[in-house]
Amino acid sequence: MYEIKHLEETGSTNSELKRLALLGAPSGTVLIADRQTAGRGRMGRTFFSPGGSGLYMSVLLRPISLADVGLLTTFTAVAVARALSRLGVETGIKWVNDLMINGRKVCGILAEGGTYEGEPFAVIGIGVNLKKTAFPEELLPIAVSLEEAVGFVPERDGLAIAILEELEAVDWQKAQSRAELMAEYRRRSVTVGRQVRVLPHGGEAYEAFAESIADDGALMVRTADGCTLKISTGEVSIRPI
Ligand code: BTN
Numbered sequence: 001m002y003e004i005k006h007l008e009e010t011g012s013t014n015s016e017l018k019r020l021a022l023l024g025a026p027s028g029t030v031l032i033a034d035r036q037t038a039g040r041g042r043m044g045r046t047f048f049s050p051g052g053s054g055l056y057m058s059v060l061l062r063p064i065s066l067a068d069v070g071l072l073t074t075f076t077a078v079a080v081a082r083a084l085s086r087l088g089v090e091t092g093i094k095w096v097n098d099l100m101i102n103g104r105k106v107c108g109i110l111a112e113g114g115t116y117e118g119e120p121f122a123v124i125g126i127g128v129n130l131k132k133t134a135f136p137e138e139l140l141p142i143a144v145s146l147e148e149a150v151g152f153v154p155e156r157d158g159l160a161i162a163i164l165e166e167l168e169a170v171d172w173q174k175a176q177s178r179a180e181l182m183a184e185y186r187r188r189s190v191t192v193g194r195q196v197r198v199l200p201h202g203g204e205a206y207e208a209f210a211e212s213i214a215d216d217g218a219l220m221v222r223t224a225d226g227c228t229l230k231i232s233t234g235e236v237s238i239r240p241i
Helices: 013-021 066-086 146-150 156-169 175-188
Strands: 003-010 029-036 054-061 092-094 098-101 104-116 119-129 195-199 206-213 219-223 228-231 235-238
Touching (some): 003 013, 013 119, 029 156, 054 156, 066 098, 066 104, 066 119, 066 156, 066 175, 092 175, 098 146, 175 206
Parallel strands (some): 003 029
Antiparallel strands (some): 054 119, 092 098, 098 104, 104 119, 206 219
């Protein structure tokens, strides 16, 4: 089902795989790079991807309903958490797409959509910090490698295969399976029940209390004046207790 291609270096495995998708690459094409020179995260941020330090992988799924691309991030977070669980590593999920250990990020997920000859496709990018590395100053308080967090470095391609197996096992088209995935996402959430700072796309930041995760993966928050708001995009950071 999957065909894995290894690259020594690329700008971004997501960008490269989107390029291949536009040339007609089949569903299940997977790119893994040793390093990325322009790794990308959500909200236009960069994803630090130095050589030999992480798993930088993208998976092509097609055809797909574009409406599902947002939920793919949610379901992929659960799939990666399950793959890490197999190694004895338990992670929390910070809404929407970060896997966390002790308040620091070990993995980020970036799902992007596109269309080829009128048919939608999705590229799911997964970046896992594996080895202790010289994170840039601004990342030091927020990012961590598995080596630092749990004391060992999983073998990169073995972890990639475990993630792909978990992704394949996720039957997210079925209502029952979706419900189970959402239940696990909620169980792993480190955002719900916390005071958060919401930064909407192009809007002004505000403080709120994270109440719950809706069935479509959105975060429900309550503002200080008692309004309940549904957050589907944008950035949510957890306020220190
Ligand atoms: C985030 O932190 O907001 C998401 C980070 C996603 C990083 C992965 S690494 C493989 C793939 N290629 C990219 O350029 N980004 C994703």
